[in-house]
Amino acid sequence: MVLAFPDLYEVGMSNQGLKILYESVNNRPGMLMERAFAPGMDMEELMRAYDQPLFALESGKPLAEFDLIGFSLQYELSYTNVLNMLDLAGIPLYADQRGESDPLVVGGGPCAFNPEPLAPFFDFFVLGESEECLPELLAGLDRLKREAPDRKELLARLSAWEGIYVPSLYQPAYKEKRFSAIERTDSRAPAVISKRLVRDLDRAPYPTAPIVPYLQAIHDRAVVELFRGCSRGCRFCQAGYIFRPVRRRSRDKLVETAKQQIAETGYEELSLASLSSTDYPELEELINELDRSLYGEQVKCNLPSLRLDSYSIKLADRLHRGKRSNLTFAPEAATERLRRVIRKNISEAEIFSALNDAIDAGWQGFKLYFMIGLPTETEEDVEAIVDLCRRLRQYFRHKSSRKIGISVSVSTFVPKAHTPFQWEPQLSLPEVTGRQEILQKGFKKMPGIDLSWHDAETSFLEAVFARGDRLLAPALEKAWRLGCRFDGWSEHFSMPRWRQAFRETGIEPEDYALRRFGYDDLLPWDHLHCGVDKAVLIREHQKAFNIDKPEQGEAQ
């Protein structure tokens, strides 16, 4: 099979999921996984000019010659690249146009939890974690191919497997252009598809000798995954919901894997990755053991996701060597009220004391991530971002003679499927722009603070597809035909082209991004189960608007 990553090589090769899957298939005898990435626009032009079909990197064989093409779906704005790669490979775009000799096209990754806008282009999806599922699938596919008389029957039989979603066996219905129901067309397909879940990470495949790219990937380092899932339960965070429950790797396994990876790759940096790495129990002991076993190898360790608390600062400092430049944190919201709405439960006192510790330890500056457009947010909450930074700046001035740099990065909230905020509308484009202006004005008068923000239209498009249904598929195809590629890259993104695509296919994108769903509405992804019951999401959603009631415990 080929694992196709719908973005550039240097982005795809930074994805740990790709490396895990590569290992999980290639360490099994009789199975092979090769890689393919989206060619840059200039390369695409040449490939088309020379009639060069898209090929797998390892063997150079055209994608169309493989049994199975698996797309890694990390991000809604890579969807046009998916279509482009299929087209460059000479594989018919729509699943129902593919013949017996065409490869099966499967999608997986976070976006497979609402793959409806892509449904007509895919033969099937794997819901959840694929590292155990893919080898099983490849082993079983051989037999299925011999036994099933044709592709259609093969897919119908496959649909009974755990975690497999065959969209052609589900027929959606619409009322006034809104999704209203979905019906199975084959009784073998389950009414609700449950996700695949790795029970024991210690026994799951994990790369010990990953490929070391010649060119510098975005993340060019060894990575061990401390745990999967996150116990924090931030209400906007899709990863926090779809990767539940929390499963840890043992310390012994982590140390062993780290040693192997460093010995096999020669990497000079090791990342201790997770959604919230400082939540790993006995993290200090782990770091001590890593220090001991990597002694003399000159390996720098880092923690990619720091919480704003003193413990995290202490650890970051402990790991750090060299100049203390910047630390990055994500308070997400600037008022305590709003942080409680999204369940990012840190108090302002904690923020100040954590940053205070960091300054004492010698750090030169901070990067702070905020979101605008969060549910219940008012303009006062946005002004509070400016105000918080102003007070931080004043505080640092009193405290330190050094110049402390603050950079503020502001993204726009995108409601995602399978989160407590999945019913919530996105803030309208003019309002988002208005709030970005509040920030620009506010920070204008504050030298030393560097403000950057995400393009509002890009986030809008992301929201359209994140909660989209199959009616979007023709618009997606149209946009691709109009030349849309790499929509997540600001230099390639073109909203006018997308507007034209929506217009010509009769889609009102606002009706997707700005729609408030009701609890009684059937959602386009309701037949896909993320492991958390809808009742739990509803309860969490309601709690977000009753923040005066005390929170109880952590998410399970």
Added chain:
Amino acid sequence: MTRIRFSFTRGEALKHISHLDMMRLIQRALRRSGLPLVYSEGYNPHLRFNLALPLPVNVTASEEYGEVILSDSVTPDQFMVAFGEQLPAGLDLTGAWIEDDYSAPALPSTVGAALYRATLVAEEGCRVDPVHYRQALDNLLSKEEILAPKTKKKKKKKVFVNVKPYIYEAYFNEPEKERPLELNMLLQTGSRGGVSPFFVIEQLEKELTVECNYKAHWELHRERLYQDQDQFLQPLSEGM
């Protein structure tokens, strides 16, 4: 401490790798080799390692040099095995020896010139007439000055430098049947200024008087590095 120098070739498989990528890949191969490496002291420890001269992208090479400092004594044979087996296809270790003279200058500062061979590869069914190219080369070399743009780091103003004296030699191979046209260039390089082989070819093509609709491209190869000793060029290999 052992100062080891080594020579290697770069083939087609790795010719698209940039100099920084080469540095990274060789250092990682060294780190995998298990050899007793020495790191610099300080905040950002780095390997005591050098390549003689950056190899441009798209150029293969038959005699490149590098050096690395090791903390314990290691024989050249041990080095060849341990390091050699970590190198990817496309990089081949061809020799290793110990540099006893500890005061010997670092490799990069010893390189004074490099010999390149550019081969004109025509697409199938297309015949290149060498006469036009020979004429163009004569024209180019008869010029008093060949100006190359050079952007100074601080001032953004474009400055032109005469690179004619940096072209020590440039000549085509003797005509032979079935053998493509080859341009040999001995070019100055290093801290005293230099000229890129790509620039020389670009200038050569500008001198073509006949409109050549050839479907042909140049393939570059670096044959050898030279050190400049008392204005006398000596292959780098001879001093080692």
